Amino acid sequence: MVFFDHDDDKPHEECGVFGVFGSLEASLLTALGLHALQHRGQEAAGIVSYDGKRFSSERHMGLVGESFGGDLRQRLPGHAAIGHNRYSTQGRPMARNIQPIFADLDTGGFAVAHNGNLTNARILRQELVRNGAIFQSTMDTEVILHLVARSPKKKFVERLVDAMHQIEGGYALVGITGKKLIGARDPIGLRPLILGRHGKSYVLASETCALDIIGAEFVREIENGEVVVISEEGIESIRAFPPRPPSPCIFEYVYFARPDSFIQGRSVYEVRRRMGNQLALETHADADVIVPVPDSGVPAALGFSEASGIPFQMGIIRNHYVGRTFIQPTHTGRQTAISKKHSPNRAVLEGKRVILVDDSIVRGNTSKKIVQMVREAGAREIHFRSASPPIVNPDFYGIDMAAKSELFAATHTHEEMVRELKVESLGFLSVPGLYKAIGEPVRNGMQPQFADHCFTGDYPTQLLDHQRAQADKERQLSLLDDV
Amino acid sequence: MVFFDHDDDKPHEECGVFGVFGSLEASLLTALGLHALQHRGQEAAGIVSYDGKRFSSERHMGLVGESFGGDLRQRLPGHAAIGHNRYSTQGRPMARNIQPIFADLDTGGFAVAHNGNLTNARILRQELVRNGAIFQSTMDTEVILHLVARSPKKKFVERLVDAMHQIEGGYALVGITGKKLIGARDPIGLRPLILGRHGKSYVLASETCALDIIGAEFVREIENGEVVVISEEGIESIRAFPPRPPSPCIFEYVYFARPDSFIQGRSVYEVRRRMGNQLALETHADADVIVPVPDSGVPAALGFSEASGIPFQMGIIRNHYVGRTFIQPTHTGRQTAISKKHSPNRAVLEGKRVILVDDSIVRGNTSKKIVQMVREAGAREIHFRSASPPIVNPDFYGIDMAAKSELFAATHTHEEMVRELKVESLGFLSVPGLYKAIGEPVRNGMQPQFADHCFTGDYPTQLLDHQRAQADKERQLSLLDDV
Amino acid sequence: MVFFDHDDDKPHEECGVFGVFGSLEASLLTALGLHALQHRGQEAAGIVSYDGKRFSSERHMGLVGESFGGDLRQRLPGHAAIGHNRYSTQGRPMARNIQPIFADLDTGGFAVAHNGNLTNARILRQELVRNGAIFQSTMDTEVILHLVARSPKKKFVERLVDAMHQIEGGYALVGITGKKLIGARDPIGLRPLILGRHGKSYVLASETCALDIIGAEFVREIENGEVVVISEEGIESIRAFPPRPPSPCIFEYVYFARPDSFIQGRSVYEVRRRMGNQLALETHADADVIVPVPDSGVPAALGFSEASGIPFQMGIIRNHYVGRTFIQPTHTGRQTAISKKHSPNRAVLEGKRVILVDDSIVRGNTSKKIVQMVREAGAREIHFRSASPPIVNPDFYGIDMAAKSELFAATHTHEEMVRELKVESLGFLSVPGLYKAIGEPVRNGMQPQFADHCFTGDYPTQLLDHQRAQADKERQLSLLDDV
């Protein structure tokens, strides 16, 4: 269908979630919210609404804006709705893997969508199947659904907490039952979830930018390990786990979140600008111009220019008619697609000493192509700067970022990277510098304030599936190819 | 999409099933078989194949010939395949209700499709949900799947038999696992299933006409209560229930089966022609011409002409560009559609005394319209003849035929029917006459040779859901509307 | 898309036309009329309506019933409309060749559709192009449009007559201008066109069956060489040519027209039945059963049975889920498609001496396959009977029937045909017998009552393009492939 280009060499978040309770425009608000969260997943989107009697559902491949036009209030009626944008970590790109998913439980209907990844999904799944559970998709979300369905507890929320005690990993989930909108966040708050208010309605969303688009006000973040239950009676908060400090994913600051979003009260844009300031202090180079890799590198490049006094220019132009990431996640597509997204602005680059600023380097493919493009446009020197530290470890909580063997910084020395990128110099922000830019003067080595394992190797949870998978490489999760 | 006309006033079979094992063209043969069985269900069709490693699946709304073109061997590879045509009894016309359905069980993948209706599906479903089962469709087939998944037995076939002991009703099912093609028929053989051979492959199908289209030879009928297991080792037969005489649905002879099919060794066409012979003997009228309601009334009308000596003519022309039944099963569609399907052949009808022969009368709507059409074309007298007895009871085994309160013969006296139809006379074949035409000299009142409850009220099984449903009218099966 | 089977071996009419003036449901009536005329062309359909200010248009590949659902009065508003069904003689199966076509002329908008073929279209087209005309399709209709546009006459109807004086061939056309519905028929009336009345509206159609479907009454046939102009002032008739007896295409009786239509006051069904009577007299054989090739052979087979006393039975069953002709007119498709359309009814055929009755034999392919199928079903003897004379000459007026070198009867002796068909005997209706069945005691050899050139070689007009084409084989009509 569409041959959108994509950010080949970026970490990919697999999901954005949204939910609303108490508005007759629930499904429309959800579509708008998902539209604002589109950067978190472009492969597919789904919305389920509830009108007091019946759940209605639509799930489509492609962008929200392409599928959820028309009169949504008629197609997806009701005062409550949840929605989901998906990239594709677990589960191949097929129709049966689109969230939210729905089931008729003993306690009534339940629809649920989640952002994140369970680190023991495979083990739980095998156990459930052995006990007669039927899986019709390959999504982690279906595991949660089964655990809720099989919980011996009576009340729905108790069942959900019961399920949360069995799963491990990073997740933020939204769900609706006949009477409630529910939000929940994993014990360390790896995946984001916030609460907003829109008139008399309550809203749950992955980021604050989804509140802004509908004119909702920010109330607070859902806390790590918290379950919120929103109903006509108002909001109830349940602490499903013993208290501990949160450890949210540091990549929300580095790349995932939209720059106009706020996380933990901090402007993402300002954090990225300060990362640029810090980067300039740590990795100065003499140059004529600071050029961002657009759009994600812009705030850090502005910060770099600010701190270094070297002028900022748009030396690379981004074609607007391509999505931020790809709709056809095939390897071939990835290779041919890239040249159509970025164009060199020769007038800025020719004969210049250029500092190229990007948010991060993952596999290095895109960086190499951009360097080559900038060089062919006449740059005299190219100094590549990454506004985050070297990525040397994979993620297991829902970020699609390549295996360790594909990570550029994990497989090359500094000198090898300089040589492969063909740049005059290469610099990364340091881990302490990153913490400083975010606003934490010092990283707490015993219990880091953020999940920063990609940079440091300190994983915040066990990785059961991963350990098992090493031994059990070939077993396929599902046998069905569905069209 | 399509505004096909349909046989408004006919009983509707909900399904045709087909399966093949041992051919590299398994999915293509299945598509052809389903095409030959298209008269058993036109709303949707699905095929699942297995290539030794992976199951592949396609399910589409609409006719087989519209969706399953192109290179099927590539899209649905493998040596084994099953397929299903659906009308729509249980479950509204939506994508998630298309068979076959698939699940990853503890014993491996399993795909299954079935024709028929369980009379205790609702009760089983409620119990399963209470025990943590998750339902993602409203199909009876999913109940069977859950029973298989939860059976304590070790071997797959034992689990299936275990499930069959829990369900009641009429069903014929086909399934594939990693190594086997499986066919099964309910304890009294209500729904048809036959076995054929195509070269080295084995074939299962609802009717013999599906063997003819692929050039397969008929081997035998699957017996009532039998499970057949086809694998590379050949065929194994399991008798899942104590032996008893079969009691197949009599409507296969009256209307469902294609005239070129054979049931229990009898030509359906010949049976219908003898029904016409018998009808002429029982309900003679003086007339100039015998006119069938095409196409289902043709064999009986020929038989009537033969026995009465009155000439047979095509006094009603059928438009070929409409399906036998409807794709949009809404009430409104039914009403407006009818006039486009039949046209009067004025040259045959004008000034004539006409005997109109149809296979049956269900709600009477179509009959009234046809009588009116024939009258307006100039017929002087109209004698309506039904080649089956009055339908006075509903079915619960998978025939969609209107509630008792809608059945014409159940709600009108003979005189009222004559008056409403506006005919000079009306005649039905008798129950003994019907048995005679089929080839059974006498109906066995203690254990009828056929399931003839629609004519007689003798239901061959318990009707658990129906009894429960009386008390529990409003509870809806699923809460989800899915698009 | 669709793999409809088709009547491989039948002559193909390329068009049905319909027009209505004076009803607010003009486009809906046109869709119904085209639906009734669907047997005349299944590849594509188009409707243009006019609401007093603006023309609206829809043209689709595929069946009328598949494309023209929904609220037609809104999409195609107005009191006047014309429509067209197309098979595909001239012009490949592509979107830009769908009729009606429209142009903004000096006299205002004009939409036109036609059934038939011009025998000098190519010559006219070349001349027009030399004089600066721009052709955007390969349809004959566009030639007529250009001739009208370039006529020096002032009034629209005079321009049309002017154009008719330049074209040769067989055609029936319908058109709408801002104020008028226009119908016209070629000088010898080769292609059919009739006039009906529906309340206060007037209707034009290819056949009377299109009047019946909307409840319109038949008024009269448009005469050969006549132009009718229907407006708010009523009907005006213009005789565009000197009077001469008509010579309509005899194939309308033999195959094209629907059996419930009337031509020249004769029931098509009755004519075909009498063709069967006559065929029995001319080609008797001792046999057990008369079997028609359904559906087109049914009336003649009934007539054969009537005259011979041998019983009529449905020994071949037709699958309803295939169109009468094909949607993909490729040669390959034709070969593989046939087996899916007809099935043998073994109960009727086994061990019997069978007289197989078909309406005609064109290339013989289908006949061979049907004979083989009947033989494999166990027939002891097969006597093939064609209810029309041997087809030994091609048509050039809009019937798609294969070149002379492909015509079975033109390229084989009687003995060779018997041998190739593998039948016990073969019989054709004689030309005098055909005239007699239609109701003309004797064929007028000087000026035959019907265009019967396919049987006799007497072409009723010059064949300019054909003569030219012999010399100029390779020049292609248009250079554009459009999707």
Added chain:
Amino acid sequence: MVFFDHDDDKPHEECGVFGVFGSLEASLLTALGLHALQHRGQEAAGIVSYDGKRFSSERHMGLVGESFGGDLRQRLPGHAAIGHNRYSTQGRPMARNIQPIFADLDTGGFAVAHNGNLTNARILRQELVRNGAIFQSTMDTEVILHLVARSPKKKFVERLVDAMHQIEGGYALVGITGKKLIGARDPIGLRPLILGRHGKSYVLASETCALDIIGAEFVREIENGEVVVISEEGIESIRAFPPRPPSPCIFEYVYFARPDSFIQGRSVYEVRRRMGNQLALETHADADVIVPVPDSGVPAALGFSEASGIPFQMGIIRNHYVGRTFIQPTHTGRQTAISKKHSPNRAVLEGKRVILVDDSIVRGNTSKKIVQMVREAGAREIHFRSASPPIVNPDFYGIDMAAKSELFAATHTHEEMVRELKVESLGFLSVPGLYKAIGEPVRNGMQPQFADHCFTGDYPTQLLDHQRAQADKERQLSLLDDV
């Protein structure tokens, strides 16, 4: 289908054109070129190729990247191709108005596409229709085609020149005949067209960015009034008009062209940056931050920051999942769409004195909404700056920019604009300042170096249709609505 947002308040260019001769990947290169030119028109795109024997064509509504995927070399084979992106000035958004258009002329096939608008198209069209021409679209391009077809000249190129002598207005056209790729530009060079070379192939394109995407090198601009003919013999240049200085549209610099394109040897990005420098000099305000309206305002805002020393920040975030302009050109769509495209970056705006820089103000609607959004995000002062002079006159050469009565600056005094926008101050670049930024020290009042009529009222050609249209408002161009 798609609810892309759009630049409500921007002038819209209606077209981008591209052509290539001499490459076996001609259609693929054309698709890539059109993709790079997508900013010039997003409503529809078309490509015609020629393989030496046959022209092939595809035309689709929507973006190039959505429709022209797959194996283009197979679908559109050949060594020559032309393509076209369309916004929609003349002609409503319907399928029959997509370019390129094709005709079988006396000299052979000819496909043509053009960017621009004829100012005497209506008059020519009426004359052509009076002389028997048939129009099947409402596009100006069809007028050119008819003039070529009817030219008395013998050679194709002479015919084209003949046609160019009859038309007036601004246009750049590309065409292919059997042997040639042709490019032509109007006598004053209003619409852009450049020549490039790609290996052994020649390329024509609206902008240099379309050369960059395929790796082609820039050769030169096609001159005003020039016709280039590219064939296997190489390039031939014909001067169709007496020499005069060009007067290209100044809006290419202001808004249309992509910033990485070069026009007349000048970098568009640099020109815009200098417009920002100049704007700062002319309209200084005390402020804390310079904020561009992204993306078109970015270069001028950087220039403003540079000249003023006030820091540049991304105070407005643009949602990437919307196109630059939109697909549904309805008035309603325009109103609801805007809020989904821009989001305020509160961290940058709150409590600040903001200078907002945009490229231009057309109707003022978007500007008002953006000001309101920035104010609601907490800006203390807002100083609006337009990097181009007030737009006080409409265009008639292919820019869709609203009627004079809708132009904000044409209908409001400076004070009224300040009041309606609700800003602390408002400033526009001066006309001399604009010329200076482009690199022309002084505007030549007698024969301006650019077509700047929107700012000055000096139209470079006669406006025949416009004058006539005043008198003849109601006559509609075409009567057909086509789906």
